[in-house]
Amino acid sequence: AQKITQTQPGMFVQEKEAVTLDCTYDTSDPSYGLFWYKQPSSGEMIFLIYQGSYDQQNATEGRYSLNFQKARKSANLVISASQLGDSAMYFCAMREGSRGGNQFYFGTGTSLTVIP
């Protein structure tokens, strides 16, 4: 089974609207972390947001929030008030394990296009 699944290869959103990028994960480890990264066309990888498996509240960072549903094993990224500069590839990633024995997995990404 895939460790990280991003089922939306491409998404479109109107500028100023909100958009949700889906991510589901598979792990039996009680300790894990979930990350979202943005990769613009220029190629760099930009860290956006992090959610730990023991965190009680959903993570938020500015216009980014992570909709963490532990029972469903989903960690969707919500971008509010989309901007043209949000057009990029978005990768969901997971860290499972403990110190000295972590495994890291990345999804295949979702391409987001913001329409003016």
Add this chain to the structure above:
Amino acid sequence: DAGVIQSPRHEVTEMGQEVTLRCKPISGHNSLFWYRQTMMRGLELLIYFNNNVPIDDSGMPEDRFSAKMPNASFSTLKIQPSEPRDSAVYFCASSFREGQPQHFGDGTRLSIL
């Protein structure tokens, strides 16, 4: 603050040549990661270090690949001999501690002819 610094940004070389990619992590970060990104395989973790010690190198594709971290501020990824299928973007990333968010360098775009 300086981020993760990788060099070179681009490398084009002929098959069979030795390639060395370099990385300077963010000062104070204890974990360093090397990734490879291709269209076919996406982003793959090759190896990671904690406190300069290699922890997991199971992602290193073959013996032609080797990585070192001689000190806390420098790491290399070496391919010898290089092959066309090694063409990819290679990223280095670092994190304050293992398991915490990783900060990526700008990558090295490697083309093996």
